[in-house]
Amino acid sequence: MKPLLLCCLALLPLLAHGKRIAVEDYAYPVTNPFIATIAGTPSDAAITLPDARDIEQNDYALALKKRSELPGVFYQGTTLKYRLAEQEGRAPLLFIIAGTGAHYASGKNELLKKLFYQAGFHVVQLSSPTSWDFISAASRSATPGYSPDDADDLYRVMQAVLANHPKLKVASVNLAGYSLGGLHAAFVGALDKQRRALNIQRVLMLNPPVNLYTSVRNLDRLVQTQVPGVSNQQTFIDGLMQRLTRFFEQQGRIEVNEAMLAAFQSSPEGLSNEELAMLIGSAFRFTVADMVYTADLLNQRGLITPKDYPLGFDSDLAPFMKRAMMCDFDCYIAQQLIPWWRAKHQGGSLVQMMNQVSLYALEDYLRDNPNIAVMHNADDVILGPGDLGWLERTFGERLTLYPRGGHCGNYAYPKNAHDMLEFFHD
Amino acid sequence: MTKPLHLAAGTSLLWLAASATAAPYQAPEADSDGFTRPLSTLRFNPYLDQQEFERASLEALDIYDPWTGVNRRIYQFNQRFDEWVYMPAVNGFRYVTPDIAEQGVTNFFSNLGDIGNLLNSALQLKGQRSMEITARLLINTTIGVFGLWDPATLMGAAKHSEDFGQTLGHYGVGSGPYLVLPILGPSNLRDASGTLVDFGTSQAVNFLNVATASSRNPAITGVRALDARSNTAFQYGQTNSPFEYEKIRFVYDAARKIQIKD
Incomplete structure (x- = not known):
């Protein structure tokens, strides 16, 4: 019995290996992670995306709070705006959640929208729960950062969006998010598993924080x-x-x-x-x-x-x-x-809180779940030592690790674009 | 958009060169899980917190704005006007005008503007720049058929912007209080005066008879306004911040400082 156990233990790291893209197989041209983070993919190395004029899209607004709930100085942010790019006829739908502080029409959201719209998806772009418009117009606590509650707010918004377009022919509902939006996507996915109101088919996390505290401290x-x-x-x-x-x-x-x-x-x-x-x-x-x-x-x-x-x-x-x-x-x-978390959720210490808001809290949901995958970069500035190891142990083959790209800098690179679409492909 | 062709090609090569010169980056040895610890390559301040970011941003945000209440009211009016009148009109204009005609309109007014650019460039005694703008005017007004087409840019004579506010700034006139002008947007006392002077000059010069024609036919001014808005990428609310007014104010101030020094 003992040798067999040892053998199994020795094999364990092999089994847990993610899909690591070797440096030689990855010609993404920017080697400096800080430049990649700021500038993204250079246009001559990037995929061709449709022009905004060729996309059938519109901005809509949800009125989730009464105007009187908000101070007059917020005259710009009384409704939550989102953008819907519509296909003709029946198509799968993808919600995209923006990263920290970013709103629905931010650059990365636009890029991902174009990529998935081109591949035949209806795309809904959502603001991050940490973005100003979301905090003022959609967040019930108006204190973003506690991922379970942020996901709950997002879930409500997503339901309202679908209710707003009853004529939209949706084949399946899918979800993607980048950076903090990736973490939110996982929490929304877990929530949907209990509530079953959206029946989300697949969830893709792009460059998410693993331990939220490590990321914000970085x-x-x-x-x-x-x-x-x-x-x-x-x-x-x-x-x-x-x-x-x-x-x-x-x-x-x-x-x-x-x-x-x-x-x-x-x-x-x-x-x-x-x-x-x-x-x-x-x-x-x-x-x-x-x-x-x-x-x-x-x-x-x-x-x-x-x-x-x-x-x-x-x-x-x-x-x-x-x-x-x-x-x-x-x-x-x-x-x-x-202070808010202690009052509302009978919370305790910082460590306890960070366990509840980070990916650790979802380990059971993430493990062995073929419908959720993660893509990350080895030189991402929001990660700390050991984070990728945790992802590898939890996701196994469903982690794709690119050797370069900084934080979210390589989405327009052909290999990444292909991998993202491939995950949603039936 | 007008993108210089010789630069647009091979940007990733340029980025490679960029990482090689100013910011060389040597990725550290990867951990067993593949992580390459990008932050370990940076030099951090030896003390816990030197507040450099706080100091810099406080200083940058300090812009003289004694009439802030009025400015903010005009700012809000501008936003409403933009959302309810200006942008819908611009979108209608874009919808009914073929792209090539739109570009022609843009080029035409841009060529008119080169008169002001030339005068102000000359006033600042910028010899070479004045020559370039003169060449642009000559080429675009003749070969470019009254400026409808812009062959000068293709020939390598790039567009320069010089206005009377910049000329004043060049000779050391301070910016004065920040102003938000109705419809025109952010400005300051110096630049607003400059705008008036530039307008007066263009009326006096009456290049291609446009000034006279505009006073007889207000539609020309209307098209010019639509064209100007159509070529301004800014949209209200896109900063997605409760401090949009403050951020625009900072960006305007910084951009003008760079333009004046150039």
Whole structure:
């Protein structure tokens, strides 16, 4: 008995292996994960996608909250918008959930929409539950971050979307999400397994966080890199502006497009890895500031906006924005998410919470479930050591691991596009 | 869009070159699960938190805006106008006009604009640029049939934008308070005055007789406005942020600073 057991144990790692794409078999041209994260796939290495004008699509809005529930200053965000690209006749439908802070029409959502629309899907693009429009118009707690509740909000939105288009001929309902949207997709999939209201057929997670806390701490750390030239008189934004100016001076004209950005990056003024990381981190910090401000205001917590402060559409928000900018992911979790979670869900410690909101919570659902798959990159900046190992043990063959691509930088690369479509292919 | 052909080809080669020069990246040895630890290649600040991001963004967001209440009201009016009147009209215009005619309209008004670009470039004593714009005007007005077609760009004479606000900035005039102009959008006291001067100049020059014709036939001004909006990619709400006003204000200020220095 014992040798057999040992033999089985020795074979276990082999069985648990994901589909790893070897570096030699993967010609994705960007080797630097920070550039890949910012710039995505260069257009001459990318698949051809349909022009927006050739897609039968429209933006719609759901009114899930009463207008009076929201402060006047949010005149832009009283309804939740989404975009539906419609096929003629009967077709499978794909919901796409955006990543942290991104809204339904963000670049990655548009890219994925075009890819799947071209392959014959109806596509519905949804905002992330951490995006401002979703927090104000659709989130019942207005405190995003607790994945089970975020998934519940998303589920309600998805049902409302389907109810909004009774004439749409849907062959099957499928779900995909990138980045944090990937994590949400898994939670929605698990929820659907209990409720059976949508009967989601397949779920695809693209570059999801495994341990949410690892990911947000990585993102917080990106703005702590050492950037040369920063002094008491000069900030990194000043430095960036000066270098752009010098570059344009040298070029003799101002133009912003892919080729020009690539030329900038290969000029002497190009950015170092630390500065690229700083840019990525900054983008996320602006997102967190929106979240911090919105969650605080809607729940009247008084951390950013004083309680009962009269806000009209002409109020000066700059002081509140500045205050919100001081707060990073960690600060948001400590000041708003955990206190709310303790009150609403009788929560305990941070570790306990992170177990409930990360993929660990879904291990039973994810294991041996052929209808859910994950695609990730070996150089993704949101991962920590051991995360890919966990995915491999849980998903086995249903994990596809690409050697490059940074965070979500390779969706337009032919191999990735092909693999994504292949997973949904019957 | 006008994309310089010689640059558009081979962008991935350029990106490769980019990662080779400014940001060399050597992927560390992979873990047993394949993870290559990208963050381990970065140099971080030695102390726990140096607040560099906070300091930089606070400074960047500090833009002189004493009339913010009025500006925000106009901003909201502009958004409503854009959503209910301007964009539907633009979409209708795009729908009824064939693409090639649309491009012709864009080129025509762009060629008219080169008069102002030339004057302001000359006022800033930018010799080479003024020559280039003159060449553009000559080529596009003649070979390009009154500017309907844009052969100058194809010949390598790229478009430059210079307005009187930039000229003022070039000679050291500060931006003054931030302004949101009805329909025209973000500006400041200096640039708004510049816009007025540029408008006056174009009336006085009356190039191709368009200024006179426009005052007799307001439809020309209307088409010009539709064309201008059609070529502006911005859409209200696309920043997806409660701080859209503040973000636009920052971007406008930063973009103008770069344009003035160029």
